[in-house]
Amino acid sequence: MASNRSDLEAENKALKNMLDQITSERDKYKKLFEVSGDALSIIDLKTGKFIECNQAAIDMHGVESCHNFINLSPSELSPKFQPC
Incomplete structure (x- = not known):
């Protein structure tokens, strides 16, 4: 029984170390x-809406905050007519 407990404790310690590394x-x-100076955003492929952005994306699109940016779609930020 002690062997099983020590094995579990060792496995638990290894898992905690992996979690710390992943975090x-x-x-x-x-x-x-x-902190990237490039405008970066992440879109949910199912909804087509932004789910994350950085400050550069907020500034580039003239949106007030990330909260306002999220749930927009790219078409809502694009001009109606694209210049040629």
């Missing part, structure tokens, strides 16, 4: 997304 990687890429 660290996620935070790193989230920060890169947020």
Whole structure:
């Protein structure tokens, strides 16, 4: 029984280490997304609506906030007539 418990504790520790590593990687890429000078946004393929954006996207499209940007579709931000 002690062997099973120690195996579970070792597995639990390994899983916690993996979770910490994944969380660290996620935070790193989230920060890169947020501080990029390029306008970045993520669209939900099912709804066609934006689900995430960075400050550069907000500034480029003249939207007040990320909250206002989310749930818009690209067509709502595009001009009615595209210049040739």
